[in-house]
Amino acid sequence: xxxxxxxxxxxxxxxxxxxxxxxxxHTAWAFGQRKENPRCVCHGSVMSTRSSATxxxxxxxxxxxxxxxxxxxxxxxxxxxxxAALCLACWRKVTFIxxxxxxxxxxxxxxxxxxxxxxxxxxxRPPDFDRARSAVLYDDTTRSLILSFKHAxxxxxxxxxxxxxxxxxxxxxxxxDVIVPVPLHRWRLLSRRYNQAAVLAQALGRxxxxxxxxxxxxxxxxxPSQGRKSAYxxxxxxxxxxxxxxxxxxxxEVIDGRRITLVDDVFTTGATxxxxxxxxxxxxxxxxxxxxxxxxx
Ligand SMILES: [Zn+2]
Ligand SMILES: [Zn+2]
Numbered sequence: 014x015x016x017x018x019x020x021x022x023x024x025x026x027x028x029x030x031x032x033x034x035x036x037x038x039h040t041a042w043a044f045g046q047r048k049e050n051p052r053c054v055c056h057g058s059v060m061s062t063r064s065s066a067t068x069x070x071x072x073x074x075x076x077x078x079x080x081x082x083x084x085x086x087x088x089x090x091x092x093x094x095x096x097a098a099l100c101l102a103c104w105r106k107v108t109f110i111x112x113x114x115x116x117x118x119x120x121x122x123x124x125x126x127x128x129x130x131x132x133x134x135x136x137x138r139p140p141d142f143d144r145a146r147s148a149v150l151y152d153d154t155t156r157s158l159i160l161s162f163k164h165a166x167x168x169x170x171x172x173x174x175x176x177x178x179x180x181x182x183x184x185x186x187x188x189x190d191v192i193v194p195v196p197l198h199r200w201r202l203l204s205r206r207y208n209q210a211a212v213l214a215q216a217l218g219r220x221x222x223x224x225x226x227x228x229x230x231x232x233x234x235x236x237p238s239q240g241r242k243s244a245y246x247x248x249x250x251x252x253x254x255x256x257x258x259x260x261x262x263x264x265x266e267v268i269d270g271r272r273i274t275l276v277d278d279v280f281t282t283g284a285t286x287x288x289x290x291x292x293x294x295x296x297x298x299x300x301x302x303x304x305x306x307x308x309x310x
Contacts, residue, residue: 087158087170098173099158108150110181110308118283119146119308134244140283142290142301146185147280147308148177155307159278163209174306175216182274182304189302190271192218192225195289196255198232213306214276223274226267230289231258247284255292270299280308 086093086100093100099107113125115132118140122130149155161167162174179186194214202208211227218225233256257264273293275286280303290301 087161087167087173088154098170103154106154108152108154109177110147110150117144119144119280121150121310140290141287141294142275142283142303144185145280145283145286145303145305145308146182147305148174148181149307151279151281151307151309159307163278164205166206168207168212171212171216175213175220178213178217178276178304178306179220185274185302185304186217186221186223188272188300189221189223189274191229191267191273192221192223193229193273193275193289193293194225194227195275195277195285196227196230196232198235200235210277213278217276217304224267228258229264229267230255230292244282244284247282248287251285251288253288255289257292257296264296268293269297272300272302273298275301275303277303277305278307280305282309 084093084098085091086103087098088103088106089100091100110119110121113122113130114120115122115135116130117135118132120132120134122132151159158170162170192214194208194210197205197208197210208227214225214227217223232254234254236250236254257268275289275293277286280286283303286303286305290298290303293301
């Protein structure tokens with residue numbers, strides 16, 4: 014279990030839409046285990062200076078909030094104590110991805126192969142990204158968590174998810190100059206109100222101190238859902254669907270020779286991130302890696 018997760022404890026939440034129409038949820042946390050001032054989960058800025066008086070008042074408010082709205086497991090909904098976002102039973106069901114795995118796409122292997130650890134898919138059709146890593150397997154347990162994060166405004170799961178992603182992608186993040194989220198089409202962004210990949214990217218950038226550019230790529234056409242499509246159909250579905258945003262200043266500075274890490278929530282066949290990587294490579298990126306929260310086995 015990632016011990017860092019225990020440090021986050023959402024207290025109060027304020028929402029606003031930014032200029033891209035992205036829902037920003039500002040959540041103050043910081044009681045109990047943290048000594049520094051509360052910070053916004055979205056961008057890390059200090060929200061207020063805490064004196065002992067305000068701290069006591071906030072603690073009282075926090076306890077009251079817990080009484081009124083007791084924290085619940087993000088997966089099964091049972092009450093949980095303290096800052097945990099998952100109950101112990103659900104934690105135990107999460108499958109974290111580790112070695113052995115394909116050194117290119119990160120799909121886990123059951124046994125360590127002899128020689129170079131590259132899966133058949135990557136040997137047959139090398140992807141357009143350099144390496145991809147994911148934190149957890151996308152299965153029954155994580156699916157409900159991720160869907161609630163994606164569609165039901167459970168943005169308070171972001172610190173838990175990015176703690177997992179930082180652990181899985183530590184090597185990638187060490188070799189990263191810029192973090193870029195996979196974009197949503199503007200109509201989908203309007204209906205969903207926020208891009209879950211951008212929320213993860215911003216949280217990763219804040220925690221790692223890396224630059225995040227969430228306006229670099231744009232989805233130029235609305236693509237049908239990738240669900241139930243074969244790998245080939247998925248690749249066709251997103252071909253040519255991404256481009257550099259026309260009015261994004263400083264493309265050269267951000268891309269030229271830079272090591273870019275694309276961030277997405279779920280890696281299925283890699284078709285979407287490959288399409289994004291192709292655009293970035295053509296524009297001069299030095300390396301394009303992918304860090305996702307979950308991947309389909
Ligand atoms: Zn649970
Ligand atoms: Zn592979």
